[in-house]
Amino acid sequence: MVRVRVAAFAVLSLAYPLVVYLSLGRFEPRWMALLLFALAALRALTTRQPVWWVAAVGAGLLALLATAFNQALPLKLYPALVNAVMLVIFATSLRFPPSAVERLARLTEPDLPPFAVLYTRRVTQVWCGFFVLNGALALVTAFWASNQVWALYNGLLAYVMMGVLFAGEWLVRRRVKAAHAHG
Template sequence: MLVVALVAVVWALASHHASSSETPPAWGAVLALAPASMALALALWRLPQRWMAVGAIALQAGLLLGAWPWLRTQAALLFLLEQLGVYLLLALFFGRTLRGPGESLVTQMARRVHGGVLSPAQLRYTRKVTVAWTLFFAGVALVSLLLFLLVPVAIWSTFANLLAGPLIGLMFIAEFLCRRIVLAGEDQATIADAIRAWKTHNARNAHKAP
């Protein structure tokens, strides 16, 4: 856990340096492109025909190499697009479970923590928490985009690369404290329980994926 936290801090500091530099270093573009490029390559590798997978990955590499003279100078823009994609996908991940008759994402995870049984108060609360996380991620994406467009890039980078991560941690803590008040007297999960439920949910989804 400590190693993961250390890597996250180093990544955030390096991203901020690359984004806010007057002359963006080429390694900044590599850092920004790496996660999405690797994720896309892994997805392409799962294509049903191996020749299709190899051809698609080769095309991806060719496009990146062809655009590299421009990409290498656009670290801030690349970090913005990467982060917007992540936050909007998270907002969609939570928000899509609010539609229809099914249970919200946080409700599903709470059922795993509590052995499948939730009180009416817990059902109402977990749905509201799902709404809160949806709005939080959408809000972070909107604020990041507005700052990128309206203020100096160093200010945007401070928010996007140095503050957004801690804000997610504060959101976890705020929800935990709120739950202690709203669900006083109920059987409550700890933050560790919530993290385990999140990992279990993601692992089951990955197992179901073709």
Template sequence: MHIFGTLAAALTIAWPLTVWWLQESLGPWPLLLIGCSLIAWRLPQARGFAVIAAIGMLAVGLAIDAELGMRGYPVAINTVLLATFATSLWQGMPVVERLARLKEPDLPPQGVLYTRRVTQVWCVFFMINGAIAAWTAAYADLALWSLYNGVISYGLIALMFTGEWYCRRRLRSSDHG
């Protein structure tokens, strides 16, 4: 079972490149069904949102076009993450605060405020990235869709993590200095 989980995780991350590579030989319907299954199964922390997103992809495939539904995978992922992060701002503890408390259980009040702001910034990121993913799904060719959603968007995520890490280090050094 461990190898299956690892393979599914790799497929989830490499979905746009997998689609680019297999779309011509498999066609959009099998890939759409695999994508819907991956979303519903691989996001257990957001199971309700993930199932709704998978149903949305399938509905687009049935009502409009299977390839558009298949290309909706990155849009669905961004939507699930946006819903999860945004909901956490109103219910319970913001996602970034939960993550921060794993390392620092006694997070000071300024840390709580900072993690709330970072959660909000991630919400904006998921909105913008999801909108670009939707544009590439609807208007770009498969190569550009795969490039943006399988390479560029991951680079932007890395920039977000790096930028946040840099900001956090600067804030911490100014608190101690």
């Protein structure tokens, strides 16, 4: 059952900008707030980490604002909230090691050598920069861009940028591993 909730959360989160965009003009924002409430509830049900509970409360607050004022802006702020939460998680892990990327790496390679620990710390820093940039752009598009630009950025371009970052990091990681395997 937990896997179903996690999968439902992932699908709703990925599709969120497109669903909001396609619904604007067809449904009042207060009805679209139900989707945001669903995301908040699924997040709360699928986590034990306090930061994600805070995110669920934040999403619930945005949904309440969208419902109360029947405005789309709170719905459009959700991607910025997600980036802020991810930034907090990754940045906090830099202050209180192991870093977020090191934790992920240790799932498949429990005995990381020192160079890999340093590398995962650097990758965590890069992701922090990404979350700052992506969150800022999500915020800018929510406040000052058209609904089409908001949906294009948050529903496509942000995911493309994440994919490029993942692919680039994978290529760099292969080179770093190779350099240390022969050194």
